[in-house]
Amino acid sequence: MGWSRNLETYFGKVRMVAPSLKLQDLIEEIRGAKTQAQEREVIQKECAHIRASFRDGDPVHRHRQLAKLLYVHMLGYPAHFGQMECLKLIASSRFTDKRVGYLGAMLLLDERHDAHLLITNSIKNDLSQGIQPVQGLALCTLSTMGSAEMCRDLAPEVEKLLLQPSPYVRKKAILTAVHMIRKVPELSSVFLPPCVHLLHERHHGILLGTITLITELCERSPAALRHFRKVVPQLVQILRTLVTTGYSTEHSISGVSDPFLQVQILRLLRILGRNHEESSETMNDLLAQVATNTDTSRNAGNAVLFETVLTIMDIRSAAGLRVLAVNILGRFLLNSDRNIRYVALTSLLRLVQSDHSAVQRHRPTVVDCLQETDASLSRRALELSLALVNSSNVRAMMQELQAFLESCPPDLRADCASGILLAAERFAPTKRWHIDTILHVLTTAGTHVRDDAVANLTQLIGGAQELHAYSVRRLYNALAEDISQQPLVQVAAWCIGEYGDLLLEGNCEEIEPLQVDEEEVLALLEKVLQSHMSLPATRGYALTALMKLSTRLQGDNNRIRQVVSIYKSCLDVELQQRAVEYDTLFRKYDHMRAAILEKMPLVERDGPQADEEAKESKAAAQLSEAVPAPTEPQASQLLDLLDLLDGASGDAQHPPPLDPSPGGALVYLLDLPCAPPPPAPIPDLKVFEREGVQLNLSFIRPPENPALLLITATATNSSEGDVTDFICQAAVPKSLQLQMQAPSGNTVPARGGLPITQLFRILNPNKAPVRLKLRLTYNHFHQSVQEIFEVNNLPVESWQ
Amino acid sequence: MIKFFLMVNKQGQTRLSKYYEHVDINKRTLLETEVVKSCLSRSNEQCSFIEYKDFKLIYRQYAALFIVVGVNDTENEMAIYEFIHNFVEVLDEYFSRVSELDVSFFNTVFHGTWQAHSSPYQIMFNLDKVHIILDEMVLNGCIVETNRARILAPLLILDKMSES
Numbered sequence: 007m008g009w010s011r012n013l014e015t016y017f018g019k020v021r022m023v024a025p026s027l028k029l030q031d032l033i034e035e036i037r038g039a040k041t042q043a044q045e046r047e048v049i050q051k052e053c054a055h056i057r058a059s060f061r062d063g064d065p066v067h068r069h070r071q072l073a074k075l076l077y078v079h080m081l082g083y084p085a086h087f088g089q090m091e092c093l094k095l096i097a098s099s100r101f102t103d104k105r106v107g108y109l110g111a112m113l114l115l116d117e118r119h120d121a122h123l124l125i126t127n128s129i130k131n132d133l134s135q136g137i138q139p140v141q142g143l144a145l146c147t148l149s150t151m152g153s154a155e156m157c158r159d160l161a162p163e164v165e166k167l168l169l170q171p172s173p174y175v176r177k178k179a180i181l182t183a184v185h186m187i188r189k190v191p192e193l194s195s196v197f198l199p200p201c202v203h204l205l206h207e208r209h210h211g212i213l214l215g216t217i218t219l220i221t222e223l224c225e226r227s228p229a230a231l232r233h234f235r236k237v238v239p240q241l242v243q244i245l246r247t248l249v250t251t252g253y254s255t256e257h258s259i260s261g262v263s264d265p266f267l268q269v270q271i272l273r274l275l276r277i278l279g280r281n282h283e284e285s286s287e288t289m290n291d292l293l294a295q296v297a298t299n300t301d302t303s304r305n306a307g308n309a310v311l312f313e314t315v316l317t318i319m320d321i322r323s324a325a326g327l328r329v330l331a332v333n334i335l336g337r338f339l340l341n342s343d344r345n346i347r348y349v350a351l352t353s354l355l356r357l358v359q360s361d362h363s364a365v366q367r368h369r370p371t372v373v374d375c376l377q378e379t380d381a382s383l384s385r386r387a388l389e390l391s392l393a394l395v396n397s398s399n400v401r402a403m404m405q406e407l408q409a410f411l412e413s414c415p416p417d418l419r420a421d422c423a424s425g426i427l428l429a430a431e432r433f434a435p436t437k438r439w440h441i442d443t444i445l446h447v448l449t450t451a452g453t454h455v456r457d458d459a460v461a462n463l464t465q466l467i468g469g470a471q472e473l474h475a476y477s478v479r480r481l482y483n484a485l486a487e488d489i490s491q492q493p494l495v496q497v498a499a500w501c502i503g504e505y506g507d508l509l510l511e512g513n514c515e516e517i518e519p520l521q522v523d524e525e526e527v528l529a530l531l532e533k534v535l536q537s538h539m540s541l542p543a544t545r546g547y548a549l550t551a552l553m554k555l556s557t558r559l560q561g562d563n564n565r566i567r568q569v570v571s572i573y574k575s576c577l578d579v580e581l582q583q584r585a586v587e588y589d590t591l592f593r594k595y596d597h598m599r600a601a602i603l604e605k606m607p608l609v610e611r612d613g614p615q616a617d618e619e620a621k622e623s624k625a626a627a628q629l630s631e632a633v634p635a636p637t638e639p640q641a642s643q644l645l646d647l648l649d650l651l652d653g654a655s656g657d658a659q660h661p662p663p664l665d666p667s668p669g670g671a672l673v674y675l676l677d678l679p680c681a682p683p684p685p686a687p688i689p690d691l692k693v694f695e696r697e698g699v700q701l702n703l704s705f706i707r708p709p710e711n712p713a714l715l716l717i718t719a720t721a722t723n724s725s726e727g728d729v730t731d732f733i734c735q736a737a738v739p740k741s742l743q744l745q746m747q748a749p750s751g752n753t754v755p756a757r758g759g760l761p762i763t764q765l766f767r768i769l770n771p772n773k774a775p776v777r778l779k780l781r782l783t784y785n786h787f788h789q790s791v792q793e794i795f796e797v798n799n800l801p802v803e804s805w806q
Numbered sequence: 807m808i809k810f811f812l813m814v815n816k817q818g819q820t821r822l823s824k825y826y827e828h829v830d831i832n833k834r835t836l837l838e839t840e841v842v843k844s845c846l847s848r849s850n851e852q853c854s855f856i857e858y859k860d861f862k863l864i865y866r867q868y869a870a871l872f873i874v875v876g877v878n879d880t881e882n883e884m885a886i887y888e889f890i891h892n893f894v895e896v897l898d899e900y901f902s903r904v905s906e907l908d909v910s911f912f913n914t915v916f917h918g919t920w921q922a923h924s925s926p927y928q929i930m931f932n933l934d935k936v937h938i939i940l941d942e943m944v945l946n947g948c949i950v951e952t953n954r955a956r957i958l959a960p961l962l963i964l965d966k967m968s969e970s
Contacts, residue, residue, distance in 0.1 A: 029931075030931055033931065073934065077933065079831075080820060080822075080823055080933075081820070082831065082832075082834065082835045084831070101964070101967065102968060105934070105938075105964075106934070109934070109937060116828050138960075139960055139963070139964065142960065145945075146941050146945060149945050149946040150826065150946055151828075174956075174960070177950055177951065178945060178950065181945040181946055181948055181950050182945070182946070184946065184948060185946045210951075210952075210953065211950060211951045211953070211956065214949065214950060214951070214952075215948075215950055218948045259888060259892065259952070264952070265885065265888060266885060266888075266889065266949050266952050269882050269885045273880075273882075305884060305887060305888055305891075306888050308884055309882055309884035309885040309887070309888055312882060312884055313882050313885070316882075344852065344853035344854075345853045345854050345855060345883070345884065345887065346884070347853070348853040348855055349855075349883060349884060379852070380852040380853055381852075382852075382853070382856075382857070383852075383853065
């Protein structure tokens with residue numbers, strides 16, 4: 007309690023002891039309390055005293071009591087019973103009373119309590135008649151807790167005070183006006199006229215307040231904004247004076263004259279110059295001057311410079327000025343003060359979209375900032391680095407980013423990994439580099455990548471035919487070292503399954519030759535299957551890979567058969583289903599195994615193409631795994647295959663009919679997006695007909711690949727006898743390349759039973775006319791039929 | 807706009823708190839503890855600006871005392887950083903004038919040595935004066951005066967008045 011106490015008391019001389027504790031003593035007591043409970047006791051006791059004293063209405067010591075109450079309030083204890091006392095103290099004539107009263111009002115009263123309106127009258131009196139300090143107090147309180155009604159009532163008083171000669175009161179009045187405008191926007195009209203006049207003042211406090219007021223007005227109303235545009239020259243003048251005046255002891259802080267005022271002016275200029283050519287032009291020179299002349303050795307100068315940079319970026323400034331701003335930010339990045347680096351990184355992030363080339367120049371510095379120890383700084387550096395990657399610097403940047411990925415804190419890993427993958431996708435110079443990058447990311451931070459990374463990588467590898475051997479080797483090596491990173495394991499398992507033969511061949515120019523044993527490969531896949539680190543999806547991949555290897559490897563398949571039959575009783579339903587199907591494949595349908603487990607065709611990421619393949623290769627379990635649930639289509643497809651075969655031998659199962667039109671019936675089977683029909687479909691062609699057995703050709707030309715022609719040959723049987731052992735072979739002229747896929751079956755039941763389809767892929771890069779020579783052999787009506795014929799009348803659209 | 811101004815010691819006890827936007831009393835303690843926790847957990851290596859909910863916190867440590875200012879998005883962080891130091895300098899000037907004690911809080915700050923006993927006492931026992939100084943410098947969240955002489959003038963008049 008220091009108001010009327012003098013220094014002698016502080017030194018402990020005897021003085022009339024008041025009946026209640028002095029604030030000083032109360033504080034001592036509270037500090038002396040060892041526990042929270044003790045503290046509460048002391049405070050409660052004191053509060054009881056205070057309450058009693060308020061009830062008694064002792065005017066002399068009221069301020070002391072209230073002061074103690076405020077202290078207690080600051081510590082977090084309830085103090086609402088002091089509110090009325092505040093009013094009484096404000097109304098008293100002693101300055102010390104008023105001081106505590108106003109402080110109490112600021113701390114204890116606010117709009118939600120009805121009591122606050124009661125002080126309006128006191129404030130009004132004080133504002134109009136009080137001495138300056140009192141007016142100051144009143145303004146301070148009003149600006150902190152004044153409600154809308156109070157503001158409306160007291161606006162005229164405040165306005166009068168704006169024009170008073172004394173700067174002490176004026177500066178406070180101005181800022182009170184700011185508060186009033188925030189509460190009651192209509193008052194802007196009252197406070198707008200004096201502003202221009204106030205700008206002519208020299209007193210910094212007034213200027214600071216005025217600028218704040220103008221800023222507030224402009225932010226609230228576009229009309230005010232237009233009105234104040236005309237003071238831009240004046241503001242420029244003020245700022246120029248500030249900057250060029252040498253050393254003014256009054257306001258300079260570490261060599262910069264009144265940085266706070268400079269910052270405020272710059273902010274206002276920013277608001278005024280935004281989207282306005284004329285004002286921006288007026289400011290250009292000044293901004294350049296401020297930017298170059300400010301002393302940057304201390305924080306104050308840097309603060310001003312930062313604000314200048316923000317302003318330059320926001321207004322319509324000249325290009326040279328913008329480059330200057332970016333360079334300033336670049337210089338900030340090299341500063342040893344972390345705060346400045348933080349600020350620079352944040353601003354550069356905002357700028358990178360609009361001034362990309364300018365920011366690029368500072369790329370090395372940004373990359374260095376990745377090594378920051380502060381998490382918020384390194385996060386910003388990461389975002390900025392990712393934004394700066396482009397096709398020319400992608401290799402270098404990726405190296406840096408990958409190094410960062412290895413050492414970065416865990417919460418940044420996911421962002422870093424996905425950022426690297428995205429950037430690699432957009433700017434990869436070669437496929438091999440792309441595969442390498444993704445591999446590296448998967449090995450370093452495999453658990454943090456997004457789910458579609460697996461799909462992307464398999465698609466990428468599948469598409470890069472020349473890199474199959476290379477990829478499978480690298481993946482095998484990676485898998486051998488570590489089977490815990492699930493995405494990596496999934497991709498590796500898939501690859502090994504698909505290209506196992508290349509793995510075992512042993513020679514590949516790009517890596518050292520590695521002799522891999524069949525047994526090693528199988529052992530590795532089994533390890534993946536059995537490891538409890540593997541997710542169920544991963545296990546599915548591994549099991550399928552094992553099956554595929556049964557056709558790729560030379561040795562006998564006993565080991566594989568064993569593993570498969572073990573999993574027939576696995577608890578995981580998915581795995582069990584697969585194992586059962588694969589086992590059946592081994593036992594009953596061994597002759598089909600090779601065809602079913604052939605290499606997958608190229609998987610397209612978008613819907614349409616995948617649909618094509620899917621429809622054509624219904625018999626073979628070669629489906630796009632790029633679509634969700636990669637295991638689903640395969641399993642269900644296989645199931646349907648078995649159904650089909652069972653159906654051929656008379657089972658009542660009814661598999662969905664094959665529809666030669668694109669995107670047809672298989673949609674619901676596979677949940678693939680329905681493919682839009684290709685433009686101008688080419689008409690079908692009937693090429694053969696004999697005793698009710700027909701062969702139709704339908705054509706698809708995928709738009710992405712004009713040299714490719716997909717022909718589906720459909721054999722139908724409308725006769726009374728079944729067609730069995732149906733085999734179709736085709737030949738094309740030398741200028742074309744033909745690839746035939748396995749037929750859906752070799753039996754067409756009688757009376758419109760399920761037709762056989764077979765897909766031909768013809769590559770026709772020279773756009774030569776397509777001709778086909780077909781050879782059919784089948785059994786019909788217990789006779790063996792062989793037909794050879796040429797098809798020359800293919801529609802023109804199929805090859806042009 | 808400055809939203810709040812806090813002085814907290816390392817144990818988390820608030821020595822000064824000023825809110826320029828109304829915050830409920832029970833929320834205040836929560837806010838203060840959270841703010842202090844985030845400031846205390848930062849090492850010397852990290853920068854002085856923290857993002858906390860929708861405020862930006864700017865803090866400076868002076869030996870055992872943290873001064874934390876919460877601002878909204880529009881403020882220039884570095885200017886506020888400078889302002890905190892300005893405030894501390896004002897306090898230093900005031901308290902070294904009034905008190906004839908040999909240990910003075912703010913001189914020790916400047917010279918880097920720390921006398922553990924004097925400083926929190928100075929502020930605590932003269933909390934009202936510190937409030938007055940702060941009110942002279944910041945009005946409703948906006949900086950109004952940064953010149954030391956002008957800030958301290960009314961306070962010195964006040965002291966003279968109360969002595970007489």
